[in-house]
Amino acid sequence: MNVIEIKNLTKTYGKSRGISDISFNVEQGEIFGFIGPNGAGKSTTIRTLLSLIYPTSGSATIFGKDCIRFAPEIKKEIGYLPSEVFYYDNMKVKELLKYSASFYKKDCSKRIKDLAEIMDLDLNKKIDDLSLGNKKKVGIVQGLLHEPKLIILDEPTSGLDPLMQQKFFELLEEENKKGATILFSSHILSEVQRLCNRVAIIKEGKIITVEKISTLQENNYKKFKIETKYALDKDYFQIGGVNKLEVNNNVISFLFRGNINTVMKKIAEIDIANLWIEEPDLEEIFMHYYEKEA
Amino acid sequence: MNIFMHELKAYRKSTIIWSLSLIAIIVIFMSMYSSFAEDAEDFKRILENYPEALRNALGFNQENFFTILGFYSFPLSFITLCAAIQAMNLGTSIVSKEVLAKTADFLLTKPFTRNKILTAKLLAAFVSIVMTNVVYFAAASFVALQVKTDDFSLKIFFLLSLTIFFIQLLFLAFGIIISVIVQRIKSVLTVSLATVFVFYFVGMFSDTTGDEVKRYISPFKYFDAAYIIKHSSYEATFLIVGAVIILLAIAASYVVYNKKDIHAV
Numbered sequence: 391m392n393v394i395e396i397k398n399l400t401k402t403y404g405k406s407r408g409i410s411d412i413s414f415n416v417e418q419g420e421i422f423g424f425i426g427p428n429g430a431g432k433s434t435t436i437r438t439l440l441s442l443i444y445p446t447s448g449s450a451t452i453f454g455k456d457c458i459r460f461a462p463e464i465k466k467e468i469g470y471l472p473s474e475v476f477y478y479d480n481m482k483v484k485e486l487l488k489y490s491a492s493f494y495k496k497d498c499s500k501r502i503k504d505l506a507e508i509m510d511l512d513l514n515k516k517i518d519d520l521s522l523g524n525k526k527k528v529g530i531v532q533g534l535l536h537e538p539k540l541i542i543l544d545e546p547t548s549g550l551d552p553l554m555q556q557k558f559f560e561l562l563e564e565e566n567k568k569g570a571t572i573l574f575s576s577h578i579l580s581e582v583q584r585l586c587n588r589v590a591i592i593k594e595g596k597i598i599t600v601e602k603i604s605t606l607q608e609n610n611y612k613k614f615k616i617e618t619k620y621a622l623d624k625d626y627f628q629i630g631g632v633n634k635l636e637v638n639n640n641v642i643s644f645l646f647r648g649n650i651n652t653v654m655k656k657i658a659e660i661d662i663a664n665l666w667i668e669e670p671d672l673e674e675i676f677m678h679y680y681e682k683e684a
Numbered sequence: 685m686n687i688f689m690h691e692l693k694a695y696r697k698s699t700i701i702w703s704l705s706l707i708a709i710i711v712i713f714m715s716m717y718s719s720f721a722e723d724a725e726d727f728k729r730i731l732e733n734y735p736e737a738l739r740n741a742l743g744f745n746q747e748n749f750f751t752i753l754g755f756y757s758f759p760l761s762f763i764t765l766c767a768a769i770q771a772m773n774l775g776t777s778i779v780s781k782e783v784l785a786k787t788a789d790f791l792l793t794k795p796f797t798r799n800k801i802l803t804a805k806l807l808a809a810f811v812s813i814v815m816t817n818v819v820y821f822a823a824a825s826f827v828a829l830q831v832k833t834d835d836f837s838l839k840i841f842f843l844l845s846l847t848i849f850f851i852q853l854l855f856l857a858f859g860i861i862i863s864v865i866v867q868r869i870k871s872v873l874t875v876s877l878a879t880v881f882v883f884y885f886v887g888m889f890s891d892t893t894g895d896e897v898k899r900y901i902s903p904f905k906y907f908d909a910a911y912i913i914k915h916s917s918y919e920a921t922f923l924i925v926g927a928v929i930i931l932l933a934i935a936a937s938y939v940v941y942n943k944k945d946i947h948a949v
Contacts, residue, residue: 433948440793443945465795472948476786478694492686493794532790 391418393540393571394439398448401434409434409595411448416573421566423586423603424575425676431595432575433473436544439573440470452540466494469538473545475529479518483528486517487535494536505531508561509554522549530558534565541565541572547581559585579676591679598679606675611647616657617664618642627656645670687791687801691808695774699812702770706763706816707823713759714827717752721833724750737892752828752836756844757909763820764848764904765884770816771852772876774809775859778802779941780869788946798942806934809856817849840916847907847918854903854926855880857933864940867947900925 394416401408409431416422424432437443439450441461450457452464477486483506491498506513509527517528526549533541541562547555562585566572576582582589583603590600611633618640627635631648640663646653657665720727728750731739779802782788791801824845825838858879862869869875887902899905899922906922 437946437948442789442792443947444943462795462797462800465793468793470789470793472789474786477790478785478787489686489690490790490794493796 392416392454393418394422394450394452394573395454396435396439396448396450399435399438399445399450400447401438401443402446407431407595408446409438409592412592412595412597413448414590414597414600416571417588418571419566419569420587421562421572421574421585423582423589424573424592425577425579425582425589426592427577430592432577432592433544434595435592436542436573436575439542440465440468466536467539469533469536469541471529471533471541471543471546473548475525475532477517477525477528477532479516481517482513483511483515483517483520484513486528487513487531490532491535496536498535501535501537502531505534505561508557510557523551523554526550527554530561534561537565537568537570539570541570542575543572544575545577546574547576547578555581591676593679611645611670612650613643613666613668613670614646614653615641615643615666615668616662619661619663622660626660627653629653629656685804687796687804688808691805692811695808695812698770698773699816702767703816703819706766706820709763709766710759710820710824711827714756714824714831717755717831718833720755721750721752751834752832753840753844753913754909756824756828756841757913760844760847760909761904764851765880767816767820767848767852768855768880768884768904769876771809771813771855772859772880773872774812775856776863776869776872776876778805778809778860779863780866780872783868784870784872789948792946799938802938802941806860813849813852813856817845817852820848821845837916840913843912843916843918844909847909847912850907850923850926851903853930854906857930857937860937861933861940864937864944903929 392415396415397413399412400410402410412431412435424435426432434443438445439452439457441458444458453467455464457464481489484502487502487506488499491502502513505511509530511524511527511531515524517525520528526546530546533543543562547558550558559581562572562574572585574582574586586603588600588602589606591598621640622637622642624637627642627644629652631646631652633645633647635644636642782791792798821842825841828836828841855876859876862875862879866875883902884904887899887904890898890902890905903926906926907918911919
């Protein structure tokens with residue numbers, strides 16, 4: 391079942407670009423990554439899903455219901471964390487969270503306590519006095535306190551130190567295990583790689599590809615680096631599927647895409663001192679998509 | 685209900701301050717009444733030397749200026765001006781407050797319709813205004829009863845005071861419509877002061893000519909104290925025009941707010 395279905399969603403702002411003809415689905419129970427650089431249209435898509443802005447054309451459904459027409463009903467089960475959090479400055483953290491909880495018809499007080507403990511958040515401080523990172527924590531608790539079935543995160547990690555980021559990811563994984571679907575927008579690929587099952591890559595308002603993270607990596611090249619004992623003929627590895635061949639004395643490096651056995655046979659025939667085979671990380675794949683399109 | 689309570693709490697301080705200020709003004713003015721009444725004859729003579737246009741603009745033209753009700757209508761126009769600023773501030777801040785504090789995302793991703801949110805906020809502003817008026821009227825009538833030299837109609841005193849409330853409703857409505865139409869209001873106070881003063885001065889100028897039609901331009905002129913004192917009622921056409929303006933402005937605000945894109949900050 392699809393939790394989010396986006397069909398040909400387009401939003402134009404006057405002359406400037408918004409998003410055009412975006413379509414993808416997010417399945418129940420997955421952590422879906424939404425990546426692209428700043429200004430690619432991630433927030434525009436998300437804000438449309440939350441009916442903060444209205445689409446120029448196209449539509450989207452959440453839990454099978456139109457995200458504009460049934461907005462209030464849908465939002466009962468959505469937790470949203472924006473990239474920058476702003477709250478009523480003169481309130482205490484506790485008051486703000488209570489206010490936030492009062493919009494959902496359930497008792498969230500225990501949950502608030504638990505989440506604050508996990509995120510190491512002082513409930514008695516004034517929001518005004520909080521640092522950026524601590525405000526972010528308020529945002530996290532605020533977004534999760536009603537145990538939403540769909541969690542929408544728009545570049546959520548800015549301002550969090552690595553330790554908190556780790557705790558936050560663990561929290562998200564736990565929510566996911568309990569059944570929550572997560573839409574995770576980011577321009578930081580390592581965090582998407584760490585968390586997500588599938589990913590949509592967006593560029594200049596258009597979706598370039600929607601893939602499983604694993605497929606993205608499989609279909610891609612592998613990085614070879616070989617150290618030989620004796621100098622080799624420069625063109626020894628000049629075979630089909632090899633790219634960016636570099637020979638530097640006894641160190642040979644290249645990218646390979648294709649049947650891995652052909653390379654392995656070539657390697658077996660020579661006397662090697664050391665060997666590294668690496669999966670490209672998402673960053674490299676991502677750059678690859680961007681270069682290809684450009 | 686939660687938004688309503690939250691908003692009411694947010695307005696509490698400013699409502700108290702505005703109420704106390706209005707009361708301070710009326711107490712100061714009314715405490716001058718007894719000495720003023722004693723010197724009534726001298727004042728009359730001085731005023732006769734003023735040009736008629738100026739007398740009209742300042743509101744000195746009523747025969748009953750030297751009764752307590754006539755005297756009351758003088759500070760009343762000043763109090764109305766202040767009260768209008770309060771109402772306009774409330775109205776304008778209903779939506780722009782959330783934009784300025786960047787809390788609109790928080791509120792609008794909650795499971796409420798925009799209609800419900802706007803209604804709750806509107807009601808909270810309305811209640812703040814009602815409270816201001818109740819407190820003000822209690823204080824003003826108390827002071828008036830203390831300083832009176834002759835008996836006066838409390839009903840007319842009430843009718844006069846109630847004009848503050850009507851004018852506040854008008855400016856509340858102006859404030860809301862402006863705040864939903866303008867994408868981003870940098871300073872609520874600037875907008876409300878400018879609007880209120882423009883209407884106030886337009887009202888003063890329409891007074892100098894005595895042109896009936898021009899009275900429709902400024903809400904400050906919808907309620908003529910002399911007329912109210914004489915007939916102990918309001919002028920029906922202006923009441924209707926006022927009500928229509930309020931309803932239209934609020935209805936339009938709902939329509940615009942519902943269709944509005946809430947942009948990221």
